[in-house]
Amino acid sequence: MISFDDFIPNDTSPIYLQIILHIKRGIAAGNVVDGDEVPSRRSLSALLGVNPNTVQKSYHILEEEGIIFSSPGAKSCVTIDQQKIALIRAQLLGDQAKEMIHAMKQMRISKEEALATLSSLWEDIPS
């Protein structure tokens, strides 16, 4: 089951997109296997303190992307194989790295300073 303990909402991006991203990252982390359940709309909305509709919207999009599968009355579950997981992981990792590099270059920060900063802050961020 995907954990949402480390979900940190930010208000510059729509919540439903943040939820999608969180779930994809959980999948990339290998925390889920094919057939795993996802939290129910009700329980997740209660946990995150958001509206059930918002969670519903996230799940609906993930369903359209073929990542989760719902059937009426039953729990929703993840439908994904190892290949897809690797793909998602590579995609998210690459995007994040590119965004970081782009930001650094806009600020004229050298590769060395960027890597050193990341390295020094690494332990400070809780898992």
Place this chain on the structure above:
Amino acid sequence: MISFDDFIPNDTSPIYLQIILHIKRGIAAGNVVDGDEVPSRRSLSALLGVNPNTVQKSYHILEEEGIIFSSPGAKSCVTIDQQKIALIRAQLLGDQAKEMIHAMKQMRISKEEALATLSSLWEDIPS
């Protein structure tokens, strides 16, 4: 004059925030000195393909933060000293690094793999 050639819009964050971030990164890069002009609302909005009002909102917030100065009929300009620049740079660098680390940890990606990915992609991203 601050350049917007390398401005890459993304649609998950409000445009006016992206503009603010771009300008702050330009300041952090040392591309701007005290008294420098910023592009007019109209010219920048035409360049970015957005509404002048969106640029206006960005500039208004930057003005409230004491980073730019405007007066009716005249060009707006940057009002900033070296200390503020250093502060903005440290803030942006730290925030970006923390976001990267948070994403990596959510995906259970090790420090080594993260740094290696950044390193290998560094040259691919144009300045």
Place this chain on the structure above:
Amino acid sequence: MISFDDFIPNDTSPIYLQIILHIKRGIAAGNVVDGDEVPSRRSLSALLGVNPNTVQKSYHILEEEGIIFSSPGAKSCVTIDQQKIALIRAQLLGDQAKEMIHAMKQMRISKEEALATLSSLWEDIPS
């Protein structure tokens, strides 16, 4: 519920200010009591033929003045006591009278003619 049947838009003053004025006059008239609902942004904008955003602006200002109270998803309502009502009434009455007198004096119209004109037209204006 406050009525907008007798709302007459004029195009020399911003609509959002006219809406604010109309609501304050309704309060001064005693048509509204503490806890009364105000029309929703959408319904009022449809009724007046303006954009919901324009109504939103009016309500936002009234909220800053402590006259109405809003919370997401719920209906907005009036928060006002008898003292505030008397204050608003006195303010609006005084302002209106002063503006009338100022206009009369600019046109060199005597007090007698002004009062006589008001008196003779009084019945012609529908409530």
Place this chain on the structure above:
Amino acid sequence: MISFDDFIPNDTSPIYLQIILHIKRGIAAGNVVDGDEVPSRRSLSALLGVNPNTVQKSYHILEEEGIIFSSPGAKSCVTIDQQKIALIRAQLLGDQAKEMIHAMKQMRISKEEALATLSSLWEDIPS
């Protein structure tokens, strides 16, 4: 010559409309006769502390309404007869009275209180 000593700008209506109204009221007051000069663009803009373009806009509209007449190089002057003056006066007086009555009725203020308020404040407003 029309006086602008008692011109009191308010920021809820465009300045060029306020200037037009002021001139019309001056005409209604009988302060001008046919052929009278109006202040030059430059002098009036300096007096009111506004931009010459704004005064120009007011004069242009008055010209289209046939109230003032300009010819290149010469001073602009009022072209109006006694009949027109009476018409303008009646119009402005009626409009002002109607607006006052409408406001009073919206606030459920009686004719007696309205007249009494006007009467009591009359001397307080400077000519």
Place this chain on the structure above:
DNA sequence: GTGGTCTAGACCACC
């Protein structure tokens, strides 16, 4: 359905 925000286009006043 509700309130709140973001983006868009037109207009006003100024240099």
Place this chain on the structure above:
DNA sequence: GTGGTCTAGACCACG
């Protein structure tokens, strides 16, 4: 030309 404001329409999150 410049900055500033008002109105418009679409979208997000909530009850």
